[in-house]
Amino acid sequence: MKQPRALKVPLAATISAALMATLLPLAPANAAPTATSTTEIAQTVSVDSAVQIAAKKIQRNPSKTDVFVNKKYPLSPKKYAPKTVAVKGTNVRLKSSAATAYSKMVKAAAKDGVHIRAVSGYRSYARQAELYNYYTRIYGQSYASKISAVPGTSEHQTGLAIDVGNRNSECGLQACFANTPVGKWVAKNAHKYGFILRYPKGQESVTGYSYEPWHFRYLGTSLAKSYKNSGAKTLEAYYGVAGSKSKDTSTKKSKGTAKTTANLNMRSGAGTNNRVLLTIPRGKSVQLTGSKKSGWYEVRYSSKTGWVSGKYLSNVSMPSTPKKKESSKDNKSKSTQAKSAKTTANLNMRAGVGTGHRVVLTIPRGKQVTITGSKKSGWYPVKYSGKSGWVSGQYLNNFSNSAPKSNSQKQKSSPKSSTKKTVANLNMRSGAGTNHRVVLTIPKGKKVTLTGSKKSGWYEVKYSSKTGWVSGKYLR
Ligand SMILES: [Zn+2]
Numbered sequence: 001m002k003q004p005r006a007l008k009v010p011l012a013a014t015i016s017a018a019l020m021a022t023l024l025p026l027a028p029a030n031a032a033p034t035a036t037s038t039t040e041i042a043q044t045v046s047v048d049s050a051v052q053i054a055a056k057k058i059q060r061n062p063s064k065t066d067v068f069v070n071k072k073y074p075l076s077p078k079k080y081a082p083k084t085v086a087v088k089g090t091n092v093r094l095k096s097s098a099a100t101a102y103s104k105m106v107k108a109a110a111k112d113g114v115h116i117r118a119v120s121g122y123r124s125y126a127r128q129a130e131l132y133n134y135y136t137r138i139y140g141q142s143y144a145s146k147i148s149a150v151p152g153t154s155e156h157q158t159g160l161a162i163d164v165g166n167r168n169s170e171c172g173l174q175a176c177f178a179n180t181p182v183g184k185w186v187a188k189n190a191h192k193y194g195f196i197l198r199y200p201k202g203q204e205s206v207t208g209y210s211y212e213p214w215h216f217r218y219l220g221t222s223l224a225k226s227y228k229n230s231g232a233k234t235l236e237a238y239y240g241v242a243g244s245k246s247k248d249t250s251t252k253k254s255k256g257t258a259k260t261t262a263n264l265n266m267r268s269g270a271g272t273n274n275r276v277l278l279t280i281p282r283g284k285s286v287q288l289t290g291s292k293k294s295g296w297y298e299v300r301y302s303s304k305t306g307w308v309s310g311k312y313l314s315n316v317s318m319p320s321t322p323k324k325k326e327s328s329k330d331n332k333s334k335s336t337q338a339k340s341a342k343t344t345a346n347l348n349m350r351a352g353v354g355t356g357h358r359v360v361l362t363i364p365r366g367k368q369v370t371i372t373g374s375k376k377s378g379w380y381p382v383k384y385s386g387k388s389g390w391v392s393g394q395y396l397n398n399f400s401n402s403a404p405k406s407n408s409q410k411q412k413s414s415p416k417s418s419t420k421k422t423v424a425n426l427n428m429r430s431g432a433g434t435n436h437r438v439v440l441t442i443p444k445g446k447k448v449t450l451t452g453s454k455k456s457g458w459y460e461v462k463y464s465s466k467t468g469w470v471s472g473k474y475l476r
Contacts, residue, residue, distance in 0.1 A: 056239050062158055065097060065220045068239060069155050071145070071208045078152035079125040082159035092118035095159035098194075098218035102162060105186075105193035114185040119172065119214065120163040123156040137345070139355060140394030142378060146210050155198060160218040162195075175201075178213035186216065191228045194221040196235070202315055203234045256288030256319030258297065263441070264313075266306035270296035277306040278464060279425075279441035283356075285377070290319045302440065303374070303465045338399035341380070343367050347396075349389035351430035351437050353379040358430060358437055360389040369396070373465040381467065386453055388460070388467035389430070419447050420461075420475040428468035432458035439468040448475070 059066040060073065062080040069075055084093035088103045098121075106116045123131070129151040135144035148154075155161035163173065164186060171177040178187065178201075187197060195216040199209040217235070219227065232238035262282050267274035270293040280286060280301050289305065291298035296307045297316070310316070346365050350357040353376045361384070363369060369382040369391070379390045425444050429436035432455035442448060442463050451467065453460035458469045 058239050058241060065095075065160065065218065066223050067158055067160070068235065068241075069153060069158060070236065071150065071153050072241070074150075074153045075157055080157065081124060082122065084122045084159045087118050087121060087162075090118045092121040092162065093159070094121045094162060094218070097220070098160050098162070101194045101218055101221070105190065105195065108189065108193070109182070109185050112185065114181045115167045116182050116186065117165045117167050117169075118162060119165045120156065121161070122159040123154060125151050125157060128152075128154045128157055140378065140392050142394075143355065143392070146204070146208070155215075155217055161198065162216055162218070163212075163214045164216060165214060173212075173214055175211055175213065178211075183213050187213065190216050191224045192221070194218050194224045196224050196227055198235065200233055204315075206234045206236050256290060256317055257285055258288055258299070258313040258316040260284050260286060260308070260312055261314050262312045263438075264308050266299065266301060266304060266308050268306055270294060270298075270307045272309075274307065276425075276443055277304050278302065278443060280308070281438060281440060286313070288316070288318055292318070338371055338401055340368055340370050340400050341382075341396040342398040343369060343391070343395055344397050345395045347391050349382065349384060349387060349391050351389055351439065353377055353390050357390065360387050360430065361385065363391065368398075371399075372462075372467060381465070383451075383467070388451075418450050420450060420459075422446050422448060422470070422474055423476050424474045426470050426474045428461065428463060428466060428470050430468055432456060432460075432469045434471075436469065439466050440464065442470070 058068045058073070060076060061067060062069075062075050062077075063082065067075075082095050085096045085099050086093055087099045088106075093099075094102060102118070106118075109116050128149060132144060132148050132151055135148045138144075139147075149156070151157075156163075164182060165172045165177070166180050166182045170180045171183070177183040186195070190196065195218050197213065198215050198217040199207045199212040201211040201213075204210055218224075227235065227238050230238055260280050260282050264280045264282070265272075265276045266278050266280055267276055269275075278301075280299075284301065286308070287300040289298040289300060292310070293307070295310045297310050297313060298305065299308050343363050343365050347363045348355075349360045349363055351360055352358075363384050367384065369384045371380050372383050372388060373381040375393060376390075378393045380393050380396060382389065382391050422442050422444055426442045427434075428439045428442055430439055431437075440463075446463065448461040448463045448470070451460040451462060454472070455469070457472045459472050459475060460467065461470050461475075
């Protein structure tokens with residue numbers, strides 16, 4: 001579970017500056033709290049199917065090293081507070097057994113030339129409540145619960161969990177931490193010192209948390225070894241219990257999803273001899289229609305349907321019944337969908353769906369935004385102040401079917417909205433310039449709609465329900 005690293009969004013009075021200071025141990029130069037690409041989790045694997053190992057006795061006594069804690073198994077008493085000690089040379093606190101083991105691990109890593117930094121250890125119920133409330137306010141409850149624990153359910157409250165990092169904070173509390181020296185070392189060696197990686201990749205629907213390559217749980221060496229040897233992918237599987245809230249999984253159970261592990265061509269048929277419809281950026285969540293053919297999956301992404309190679313999909317979860325009706329439903333909702341809404345908080349507009357994406361700008365609270373397309377996992381594509389991006393729907397209200405006055409004329413009546421054709425496979429980016437993130441690649445020969453914004457040779461365009469910037473060099 002992570003702590004916010006820095007905040008762009010001004011905080012309401014409920015969190016004092018002093019409190020925030022304690023919440024921000026790293027204080028980096030970066031923008032708003034960055035989550036990882038794992039924000040687009042396929043929450044669709046049913047918990048039961050992920051649980052294969054026969055039930056073991058589950059320790060609920062929080063003072064025991066093998067206490068089991070997750071969303072379904074909160075600490076009891078809720079406000080349990082262990083006796084902790086400061087980890088040698090840090091302000092991070094752990095139970096003494098965990099602190100001793102941790103120091104041993106740090107020493108061993110140092111011998112290998114790897115320098116582990118303790119980022120966060122014991123957190124009290126009250127501190128966890130502050131964190132959780134903070135995240136809920138910024139991201140909404142659904143996302144907050146994937147990156148932060150509801151107070152009383154955090155492993156950090158046991159004094160047996162620690163978040164680790166590199167000395168230079170490289171990829172701190174981000175999925176890319178896994179590829180840093182410390183990330184690699186702990187993944188390989190932590191169990192020897194009694195720690196296990198608690199929230200592994202691809203197990204989000206079981207653990208209920210995004211992949212956290214930095215979060216380690218102390219179990220003691222013998223249990224850690226037994227866990228490792230069992231081959232279980234999660235502690236939930238090891239004990240044979242459900243993890244994440246059934247609420248999360250049941251609602252979407254029938255909907256198939258998967259995630260792209262590379263920039264992936266969606267083609268008109270199953271096989272590379274078929275035409276490329278669009279390139280789905282890496283790390284995106286796609287919807288599976290249920291059709292599969294010689295290793296290729298039919299998927300929906302960005303309002304297109306086509307085929308992708310299964311080699312580049314992870315977290316594949318096929319729908320329980322192929323949903324043919326989905327598209328007509330989508331179309332219907334599109335036609336009746338709201339065209340504008342108001343922000344209920346200072347709200348980050350991001351380059352994509354999810355907090356893993358770059359903040360384009362922060363929209364002040366109470367502003368009207370134009371909704372430019374369909375909602376996706378709770379996020380809306382919006383236009384504000386000449387910029388386009390995505391915002392969490394949690395902080396929008398007053399949805400209205402009429403577009404805001406100023407923008408509506410420009411967008412609706414089309415004297416200004418002209419179209420151009422791409423003369424090459426052309427990257428659409430989140431801003432005007434190649435330093436911006438690629439939103440998608442528009443195939444050569446496609447028609448794009450110009451929004452009317454132009455900046456140093458780049459045009460803002462709409463294509464396939466996305467809005468972004470392309471170099472004017474490749475438009476005719
Ligand atoms: Zn953690």
